[in-house]
Amino acid sequence: MKEFSMFLNIKIILLSCYILSCVPFPDSAREVPVLPATSEASALLKWKATLDEQSQSLLSSWVGSNPCQGWMGIGCSKATANAQSVVTNIQLRNVSLVGTLLHVDTWSLQNIVTLDLGWNALFGNIPSNLVNMTQLRILQLSFNKFSGVIPPEIGMLKYMSELSLNDNDLVGHIPDSIRNFTNLTLLYLSSNSLEGHIPDSIGNFTNLAVLYLAKNSLTGRIPNSIRNLVKLSQLYLFGNNLTGPIPPEIGALKLVYMCDLSQNFLTGAIHSTIGNMTNLDYLYLYGNELSGSIPPEIAGARTLIDLEISDNSINGTIPISFRNFTRLERLDLSNNQLSGLIPQDMNGTRMKNFQVSNNMLSGPLPHDICASGLIQLIGAAYNSFSGPVPKSLKNCNSLIRLRLDSNQLTGNISNDFGIYPELNYIDLSNNKLLVRCRATGGCVLI
């Protein structure tokens, strides 16, 4: 009997050993041995081998068979009872990598969610087999030397949320297939050589917060579908070859605080709906071919800090509603055909930079132009301003640069100007100002 009982005990012990060693309990999941030479590891090591020597030595931690253990820049999912950890992130930003993505075995890295290789010296095409990384949400390849086209297949990556390919040498069109990115929040394609139109389908990106297409060679119009980008906060289209009008639908972008459409070939008038952009801090429309007059409704964007419409063909007057801009620090309307008076009660309490040169403006300059005590730069040359020099200029210590030349200002310079510790340029020439001239020739400010 005793013998039998001992035998039973031994059997039970053996049995529990058997259970422990063969059925992984949730708590001990991380200790599940990783298969030797996983396909992820070999895919990464193969890619490493294609990089230049310096990059390879940088990735000296990439050895062995488990990328989830201490490999530089590699992030993994947490292991669970049912799954061992897999590589989900590659983050090697700004580490001087030199090489291509041409021979990446994307099939073996199909769990990647974030691929961040920005600010390196990677070159060659962006390979279309990236679409094997079906979970990809963040693709950051900015500030490299990638060339060729954006592969249209990329549209298959339906979870794409942040696509950053800016500052490369990409050519060709923005593929229409990106319409599939319904969850896109950031799109950075600026500073490439992209051509063709901005696809209508950008209107599908109803979660888009940042649209950065600046400094390419994009042509055609700004699509009306832009109205659907109701979550947009930053819109950068500057430095392209865009034509046609600014679509009135832009007024629907109520969260945009930064709108830069400068340096294109935009024509037509600025539509009054621009005043519906009630969150605007920065509005840059300079360097286009805009005509017509500035709509008074623009002052609806009353939070504006910086308004630049210079180098266009804008005519008409500066609307009186400009007095509603109480936060304005910089106003640049130079090189247009504006006429009439500057609203005298313009609230310049924060103004630092006031530029209206090369227009046909007349009447007096605003008396309190330096009431803020902050103004540094004033450009009002080449207009028909008359009357006295603004009184507030006399004690305007902040002044760095003042151009009032080629107007019809009157007064006595000795009385009107004071001492300017910061001043480095002043031009009052070609006015009707009285100056004291030496008998020996030459006139001086005293």
Ligand SMILES: *[C@@H]1O[C@H](CO)[C@@H](O)[C@H](O)[C@H]1NC(C)=O
């Ligand atoms: C890249 O790294 C260098 C130093 O390693 C640093 O000075 C620079 O600011 C970094 N650039 C970015 C964009 O992170």
Ligand SMILES: *[C@@H]1O[C@H](CO)[C@@H](O)[C@H](O)[C@H]1NC(C)=O
């Ligand atoms: C995805 O990977 C598989 C296996 O390597 C390959 O046959 C296929 O062509 C890849 N898909 C694309 C779109 O490149």
Ligand SMILES: *[C@@H]1O[C@H](CO)[C@@H](O)[C@H](O)[C@H]1NC(C)=O
């Ligand atoms: C969209 O993005 C959000 C936040 O990034 C994420 O939670 C959600 O799962 C995504 N949906 C799809 C369909 O990708």
Ligand SMILES: *[C@@H]1O[C@H](CO)[C@@H](O)[C@H](O)[C@H]1NC(C)=O
């Ligand atoms: C968009 O996604 C669907 C399904 O995910 C796919 O069948 C289609 O080919 C994709 N379209 C493009 C243009 O990539």
Ligand SMILES: *[C@@H]1O[C@H](CO)[C@@H](O)[C@H](O)[C@H]1NC(C)=O
């Ligand atoms: C995407 O935009 C295109 C062009 O504007 C439109 O035809 C298509 O129906 C849109 N798709 C979705 C899913 O909104």
Ligand SMILES: *[C@@H]1O[C@H](CO)[C@@H](O)[C@H](O)[C@H]1NC(C)=O
């Ligand atoms: C864009 O405009 C510039 C002139 O500003 C011109 O040299 C260039 O050829 C144009 N590019 C396209 C694609 O229209």
Ligand SMILES: *[C@@H]1O[C@H](CO)[C@@H](O)[C@H](O)[C@H]1NC(C)=O
């Ligand atoms: C601009 O606002 C006015 C009044 O709130 C509204 O009637 C109009 O539809 C808006 N326009 C756009 C383009 O949002």
Ligand SMILES: *[C@@H]1O[C@H](CO)[C@@H](O)[C@H](O)[C@H]1NC(C)=O
């Ligand atoms: C300017 O402000 C005044 C008073 O606050 C307001 O009545 C007027 O409608 C505003 N004008 C514009 C164009 O916003």
Ligand SMILES: *[C@@H]1O[C@H](CO)[C@@H](O)[C@H](O)[C@H]1NC(C)=O
């Ligand atoms: C402004 O220019 C347009 C043509 O662009 C012209 O029709 C209009 O009469 C001009 N207005 C003024 C006030 O000069």
Ligand SMILES: *[C@@H]1O[C@H](CO)[C@@H](O)[C@H](O)[C@H]1NC(C)=O
């Ligand atoms: C300018 O606006 C500020 C803020 O609204 C206000 O405090 C100040 O009195 C205004 N100044 C003038 C001259 O209207």
Ligand SMILES: *[C@@H]1O[C@H](CO)[C@@H](O)[C@H](O)[C@H]1NC(C)=O
């Ligand atoms: C200009 O002002 C100075 C200093 O007040 C004065 O001496 C001078 O006579 C004035 N010149 C004229 C022409 O009024």
